[in-house]
Amino acid sequence: MAGISMEIAGSSAPTSGSEHLISHALDTYGSKPQLHGIQVGVATYLMSKVQDHRYERITKVLQDTGFFTFAKSAGMTIADFDMAIDRAPEMKPMRCTYLHQAEYRDRAHHILHEDPILQDILL
Incomplete structure (x- = not known):
């Protein structure tokens, strides 16, 4: 579905x-920096909580697969995620995501x- 969505949009935006x-x-x-999938997995969990959307399901999948245990071994830091939350809108300034709004960055x-x-x- 992701590939179809990208084809329709003509970009990776979806x-x-x-x-x-x-x-x-x-x-x-x-x-x-860590592997993209590890960073995105942690950020997906975080953003599901920010958006109050399906976080129970996401939590279960990440727990049941051992993702959280593996992510813990990567040595990622809260400080880096704090920075990344604030700098995320700079990565694609013409796109509008939850993190492009200050109230959601604060919630994150x-x-x-x-x-x-x-x-x-x-850490």
């Missing part, structure tokens, strides 16, 4: 939301610092 912009910011400015920072799973997997 598959490149806030979670991908966080990953691109981590790649560009992070102290220790709050969740990043309060969520027990993120507190466990990020």
Whole structure:
């Protein structure tokens, strides 16, 4: 479905939301960039909580597959994710995602610092 969506749009926009912009910011400015899938997986969990959309299902899949355990071993930091949340809109300034709005960046920072799973997997 993602490939079909990209073909219709003529770009990767349908598959490149806030979670991908966080990953691109981590790649560009992070102290220790990781594999795209690991960064996007953590950011997907975060943004599902920000958007209050399907986070229970996403949490279950990421727990059941061992993703969170693996992500914890990557050594990613809360500081880098804080930075990436703020810099994400710069990655694609002409696109509009949740992180292009200050209220959702604030919510993302709050969740990043309060969520027990993120507190466990990020240094």
